[in-house]
Amino acid sequence: MNDLTSPLWTNLTSRERITGTWRSALPNYQNQPSPCLNACPVNGRIAEWIGQVKKGDTKGAFVTLADNNPFPAIAGRICHHPCETACNRNELDETVGICSLERFVGDAALDQGWGFPAPPAELAQSVAVVGGGPAGLSAAYQLRRYGFRVSLYESKSALGGLMRWGIPAYRLERAVLDGEIARITAMGVDVHLNAEVGDADALAALRREHDAVYLATGASLPKKLPTLDYAAGWVVDSAEFLAAPADQQSARTGDHVLVIGGGSAAMDVARTARRLGRTVTVLTLEPEGSLPAQKVEVDEAAEEAIRFVSGAMLQSAEAGDGAVTLNCIRVAFSKGERPGAFRVDPVAGSEFALSVHTVIPAIGQDADLQRWAGLLEATGPVIAAGKDWQTSTPGIYAGGDVASMARFVTQAVGMGKEAAHAIARALAPDIARAVPAELPEVGYDRINIAYQEPHGRTHQRLTEVAERLTTFDEVQQPLSADEAKSEADRCFSCGSCIYCDNCYFYCPDMAIARLGENGYEVDPDYCKGCGLCVAECPTGSIHMAKDDNA
Amino acid sequence: MNAPANIETRQLLNGNHAVAWGVRLAKPDVTPVYPITPQTPILEKLIEFQSEGKFAAELLTPESEHSAMAACIAASATGARVFTATSSQGLLLMHELLHFAAGARAPIVMFNVNRTPASPWGFWPDQIDSLSQRDTGWVQLYSESPQDSLDTVIQAFRIAEGSMLPVMINHDAFYVSHSVEPVSVPAPGLIDEFLPRVERPMQLDTGAGQSLGAPIGQASWNRTRREMAAAMETVPGLTEAAASGWRAMTGRGGGVLEAYRMTGAEVVVLTMGSMAGTARDAVDRLRDEGIAAGLLKLRLFRPFPADELRAALAGVPCTIVLDRNYSPGMGGVLHQEAKAALYGTVGAPRMHGLLAGVGGVNVDVATIARLVRDYRNADPSPDAVWVE
Amino acid sequence: MNEVKKIDYADDGQFCSGHVACAGCAEALAMRVILNSVGQNAVGVVSPSCSAVILGGHPLSSARIPFLHGTLESAAASASGIKRALRAQGKDDTTVLCFAGDGGTYDIGLQALSSAAERNEDILYVCFDNEGYMNTGGQKSSSTPSGAVTGSTPLGKATQKKNLIEILAAHRIPYIATVSPSHLNDMAAKMDKAKAIRGTKVIIVLIPCLPGWGVADHAAVSTARLAVESGVFPLLEIEDGLRTRMHPEHKIRPIDAYLAQQKRYRHLSEADRAALQAEVDANWARLSAQAAL
Numbered sequence A: 001m002n003d004l005t006s007p008l009w010t011n012l013t014s015r016e017r018i019t020g021t022w023r024s025a026l027p028n029y030q031n032q033p034s035p036c037l038n039a040c041p042v043n044g045r046i047a048e049w050i051g052q053v054k055k056g057d058t059k060g061a062f063v064t065l066a067d068n069n070p071f072p073a074i075a076g077r078i079c080h081h082p083c084e085t086a087c088n089r090n091e092l093d094e095t096v097g098i099c100s101l102e103r104f105v106g107d108a109a110l111d112q113g114w115g116f117p118a119p120p121a122e123l124a125q126s127v128a129v130v131g132g133g134p135a136g137l138s139a140a141y142q143l144r145r146y147g148f149r150v151s152l153y154e155s156k157s158a159l160g161g162l163m164r165w166g167i168p169a170y171r172l173e174r175a176v177l178d179g180e181i182a183r184i185t186a187m188g189v190d191v192h193l194n195a196e197v198g199d200a201d202a203l204a205a206l207r208r209e210h211d212a213v214y215l216a217t218g219a220s221l222p223k224k225l226p227t228l229d230y231a232a233g234w235v236v237d238s239a240e241f242l243a244a245p246a247d248q249q250s251a252r253t254g255d256h257v258l259v260i261g262g263g264s265a266a267m268d269v270a271r272t273a274r275r276l277g278r279t280v281t282v283l284t285l286e287p288e289g290s291l292p293a294q295k296v297e298v299d300e301a302a303e304e305a306i307r308f309v310s311g312a313m314l315q316s317a318e319a320g321d322g323a324v325t326l327n328c329i330r331v332a333f334s335k336g337e338r339p340g341a342f343r344v345d346p347v348a349g350s351e352f353a354l355s356v357h358t359v360i361p362a363i364g365q366d367a368d369l370q371r372w373a374g375l376l377e378a379t380g381p382v383i384a385a386g387k388d389w390q391t392s393t394p395g396i397y398a399g400g401d402v403a404s405m406a407r408f409v410t411q412a413v414g415m416g417k418e419a420a421h422a423i424a425r426a427l428a429p430d431i432a433r434a435v436p437a438e439l440p441e442v443g444y445d446r447i448n449i450a451y452q453e454p455h456g457r458t459h460q461r462l463t464e465v466a467e468r469l470t471t472f473d474e475v476q477q478p479l480s481a482d483e484a485k486s487e488a489d490r491c492f493s494c495g496s497c498i499y500c501d502n503c504y505f506y507c508p509d510m511a512i513a514r515l516g517e518n519g520y521e522v523d524p525d526y527c528k529g530c531g532l533c534v535a536e537c538p539t540g541s542i543h544m545a546k547d548d549n550a
Numbered sequence B: 001m002n003a004p005a006n007i008e009t010r011q012l013l014n015g016n017h018a019v020a021w022g023v024r025l026a027k028p029d030v031t032p033v034y035p036i037t038p039q040t041p042i043l044e045k046l047i048e049f050q051s052e053g054k055f056a057a058e059l060l061t062p063e064s065e066h067s068a069m070a071a072c073i074a075a076s077a078t079g080a081r082v083f084t085a086t087s088s089q090g091l092l093l094m095h096e097l098l099h100f101a102a103g104a105r106a107p108i109v110m111f112n113v114n115r116t117p118a119s120p121w122g123f124w125p126d127q128i129d130s131l132s133q134r135d136t137g138w139v140q141l142y143s144e145s146p147q148d149s150l151d152t153v154i155q156a157f158r159i160a161e162g163s164m165l166p167v168m169i170n171h172d173a174f175y176v177s178h179s180v181e182p183v184s185v186p187a188p189g190l191i192d193e194f195l196p197r198v199e200r201p202m203q204l205d206t207g208a209g210q211s212l213g214a215p216i217g218q219a220s221w222n223r224t225r226r227e228m229a230a231a232m233e234t235v236p237g238l239t240e241a242a243a244s245g246w247r248a249m250t251g252r253g254g255g256v257l258e259a260y261r262m263t264g265a266e267v268v269v270l271t272m273g274s275m276a277g278t279a280r281d282a283v284d285r286l287r288d289e290g291i292a293a294g295l296l297k298l299r300l301f302r303p304f305p306a307d308e309l310r311a312a313l314a315g316v317p318c319t320i321v322l323d324r325n326y327s328p329g330m331g332g333v334l335h336q337e338a339k340a341a342l343y344g345t346v347g348a349p350r351m352h353g354l355l356a357g358v359g360g361v362n363v364d365v366a367t368i369a370r371l372v373r374d375y376r377n378a379d380p381s382p383d384a385v386w387v388e
Numbered sequence C: 001m002n003e004v005k006k007i008d009y010a011d012d013g014q015f016c017s018g019h020v021a022c023a024g025c026a027e028a029l030a031m032r033v034i035l036n037s038v039g040q041n042a043v044g045v046v047s048p049s050c051s052a053v054i055l056g057g058h059p060l061s062s063a064r065i066p067f068l069h070g071t072l073e074s075a076a077a078s079a080s081g082i083k084r085a086l087r088a089q090g091k092d093d094t095t096v097l098c099f100a101g102d103g104g105t106y107d108i109g110l111q112a113l114s115s116a117a118e119r120n121e122d123i124l125y126v127c128f129d130n131e132g133y134m135n136t137g138g139q140k141s142s143s144t145p146s147g148a149v150t151g152s153t154p155l156g157k158a159t160q161k162k163n164l165i166e167i168l169a170a171h172r173i174p175y176i177a178t179v180s181p182s183h184l185n186d187m188a189a190k191m192d193k194a195k196a197i198r199g200t201k202v203i204i205v206l207i208p209c210l211p212g213w214g215v216a217d218h219a220a221v222s223t224a225r226l227a228v229e230s231g232v233f234p235l236l237e238i239e240d241g242l243r244t245r246m247h248p249e250h251k252i253r254p255i256d257a258y259l260a261q262q263k264r265y266r267h268l269s270e271a272d273r274a275a276l277q278a279e280v281d282a283n284w285a286r287l288s289a290q291a292a293l
Helices: A035-039 A046-054 A058-066 A072-078 A082-086 A098-112 A134-146 A174-185 A200-209 A238-243 A246-252 A264-275 A295-303 A409-427 A481-489 A502-506 B015-026 B040-051 B065-077 B088-093 B095-103 B146-163 B188-194 B218-250 B275-288 B306-313 B333-342 B365-375 C026-038 C050-055 C075-088 C103-107 C110-118 C164-169 C184-196 C220-229 C256-260 C270-292
Strands: A025-029 A126-130 A149-153 A190-192 A212-215 A256-260 A279-284 A307-310 A312-319 A324-335 A342-346 A352-356 A358-361 A396-398 A512-514 A520-522 A542-546 B008-014 B030-032 B058-060 B083-087 B109-114 B139-142 B167-172 B180-186 B257-260 B267-271 B293-298 B300-302 B318-323 B350-355 B384-386 C042-046 C067-069 C095-101 C124-129 C175-179 C201-206 C236-239 C243-246
Touching: A025 A520, A035 A046, A035 A082, A046 A058, A046 A098, A046 A481, A058 A072, A058 A098, A072 A098, A072 A174, A072 A409, A082 A098, A098 A174, A098 A481, A126 A134, A126 A200, A134 A149, A134 A174, A134 A212, A134 A409, A200 A212, A212 A409, A238 A264, A238 A358, A256 A264, A256 A352, A264 A279, A264 A295, A279 A312, A279 A352, A295 A307, A312 A342, A324 A358, A396 A409, A502 A512, B008 B015, B008 B146, B015 B040, B015 B083, B015 B109, B015 B146, B015 B167, B015 B180, B015 B188, B030 B065, B030 C075, B040 B058, B058 B065, B058 C075, B065 B083, B065 B088, B065 B095, B065 C067, B065 C075, B065 C110, B083 B088, B088 B095, B088 B109, B095 B218, B109 B146, B139 B146, B139 B218, B146 B167, B146 B180, B146 B188, B146 B218, B180 B188, B180 B218, B188 B218, B218 B300, B257 B275, B257 B306, B267 B275, B267 B333, B267 B365, B275 B293, B275 B365, B293 B306, B306 B333, B318 B333, B318 B365, B333 B350, B350 B365, C026 C050, C026 C095, C026 C124, C026 C184, C026 C201, C026 C220, C042 C050, C042 C075, C050 C067, C050 C095, C075 C095, C075 C110, C075 C124, C095 C103, C103 C110, C103 C124, C110 C164, C164 C175, C164 C201, C164 C236, C175 C184, C184 C201, C201 C220, C220 C256, C243 C270, C256 C270
Parallel strands: A126 A149, A126 A212, A149 A190, A212 A396, A256 A279, A256 A358, A279 A307, B030 B058, B030 B083, B083 B109, B109 B167, B139 B167, B267 B293, B267 B318, B318 B350, B350 B384, C042 C067, C042 C095, C095 C124, C124 C201, C175 C201
Antiparallel strands: A025 A542, A312 A324, A324 A342, A324 A352, A512 A520, B008 B180, B139 B300, B257 B293, C175 C236, C236 C243
């Protein structure tokens, strides 16, 4: 019999042939930042924790969130959410409701009493934190996580800063605020209330007692309108107004209140006054639709029958018999180059008058820098600080409103976090978190939307207007668990692998192995470098990297 | 020479029906066939056997001979015993797959009824259809009579399965395919014993998963032809063994070459197919006239039995080749092949190549006797000669 | 729900790495799904084509099941022969699989396929339709669509793609389906379904050929997806040649993006594109009406 085994019949599989030599690039699995993450002031790993919500792992989501932000329940309520503005899903249908999901996780943590773990080891060094607002609390939290001893000095009778004294309860329930602060202090922060660090000497003394100091005393000085007599009884300071108990708020305001300003504080004042039963008008320089306050706040204010007079400014005020006449003029408003800068040009002949009983200017606050003169240098209206938030005095770091014009709560939380890590890098470089690598952002073009169905966002329900105006209860109602799951499923998980196996299934060369929780592995013997896995990745968490070794 | 009555029955059969009987006894697993005159009676008879429950093969009736042969090759590659039949145009349509079958070492047995190829159209006995397939790698056998056809088709499976080469048996249109004679049909049990199932070295096997005929490099392709050459070398021996086994069982039949009255022959007629029967009578007539004539019937044409031919013609002064075929530009195919086989051998006979009966023209006993008389002392010509 | 749609079929290693398909080849991708759906109890026939190249290269084979590398025009006849031979040997449960290109199916192999379909041979015939003779460098076949440039239609093909589906449907075979490498679950499900049916099953797989169509290495799947989403290549099933099922929701976009992804359509004028769009729309409307019956 002839030997027919060799030339006619195959006798080995093609795995004998190494086709990986064909390639010039190799897929690289790398979670890269999503636009929401890059936009987030605390750099919270949004795609990751939403992924945990998708899987029903709320606790895991909380742990991920709390790595960068100890206030998910607060941020979920009041964050100005640049993440949502940046969200890639906007291109398909509608942004993912990130804040409402964050609130869902934050509320669950409070409901379940999930606390923060004790630090792995107590460290000898101590850090003083001056100011118990969002920046200070955030720094204290991160420093305690490392194990530093933390002394927190707060001038007022309770912690929270602007979150407590500036944001009304209908936006941020006090139990939530207290709960999230208590979780931080429970980590072993040495809290000193009613303890004002009043001047540069006191600060310098603190610096000597501690290995580092973090200064986050906020912006306590109201900006003033030159056309307004602040001594008059019908002028009320907005910060004082918001901080006051309801009975005092009532006592200070007449029937018709004019609020001057278009920011969040102005909205808070206006809506608080509405809840006191006042008629409220808001006067803003910015035209309608361009107010610096969050759109949702403006919308809700409008629903609450607050009247907006936008694109106008006060020229003079005349107190009359029981009422005040405010002479106003329309203006052309244009934004300046720097954030917060602007220019207004009065429109001749557009004068008009308003008649009200109380005027509450809410046009912003400035930091009090005089206190630190001689110790800390300033840059314009804020304390000068480097990239690591260190001031001109080594070992003194600063953040929040005292060191930045970024005035949103979450921005302050982010600054506190960054400073804490910078302090850790200075005091305990071995354990400090490294400065994160700069990675390319995963844009919409890297999301394969073939794997997504268009599906509108699930919005939080709002309390009926009539009901809102009778209480200071929260307006925005939380998502149910089902709604949260559904909303979380809308997240593209930009830049974060969701283990969908597309890369595995779409490889024509069977060159990708599934490693369960450890993701995937590319077999360099067979990968031809076509990039199909990258093209079909729904999350943009793979990219092709040049491969010279093939 | 008659077979014992208990193992064979005598039936009046035409050549095609005799083939069908042989196939029935050989029990192929798959039989793809396409009708063509004058092969069709083979197909019809097999279908008749099947309808009677006497023939269990999977019968496939595809749309062309090409597909029939494709199915044969594929079926054979699974290890099945496969038979098909065709003629002329059908065989020519298969041409691509004839190469393929041999290359794939598919031991298919095919019966071809030799018929003139078009154009012009004709339905007459002529062997150029099969002879023009001589380079495809098929073993070719030529049958003289219905009995020969029955006997040979069964032996062909032994040769095919022994060499892993496809085998084509040919008989002439009408002269054999449609002429009726008493044919001895062996009992089925006899054939089962003669034709045991052979274990294939390789087949399409779901367990092993090895593929057949995948693209291959030059050296390996070259090797496939060397292996075919080696297989071809075994065929004369296999043919002789099958023939002697058959003779032992039935008392009938020749092997590679069949010699008739070769003792002391001074002129030998060399031919194939039905012409051999006529030539046999002519030889008798010439012997009666005192001319020492003999006959060599070539049964195995491919591989060409050069050694056997040289031995048979050793010392014979003159050979007359009768070709019922014409290769334009060269002459009779058998003449060419015989010349090539004998070229350079010591004492090779003078050889005349006569184109007799091309296109089915009748060549009777008297004609052959006349041709022998005319050419036995003539000077040899290297070229073929058209004769009447 | 609004979760990411997951691909889900079991890869049992029936198709092996190390094959020589072009980097990013959708045919290899489809073969992976098909061979794993068919499983180990199968014998295949493959016509000379890209699939033969991908499967073979002696002494290596990328398939775990045996394949006969047959001739170009006789895939269906060869498959018939194998099926009958296996049946004769008591192995009728073995699936007989046929791989052929569009040249081997629409053109030179149509006669054998028609005959096998007419006999309703129990074979599973897969046509990898890359709309031309791509393995020989890219010449037109009768599957090449109107307008497409190939080596033998340098100005764009003047006539329409042969409607093989209707030809096959006229044979009243039990199952015809179209599948796309962009819809792997659909492909696996149709393979499973076809495997369970006795008789002739024909699956036509759209294969955007990277060099032949002028598509980027990573874009075969997205091109196939655009073909489905523009209605150029409707995913459908036809049972017994009469009952048509399709997905009305698949056609969600005009053909522009599909054309734009391929160099073979680069020369088309606005009017050419409009004519192609009209052709696609008319075909879709006719199929929809057929499916509504």
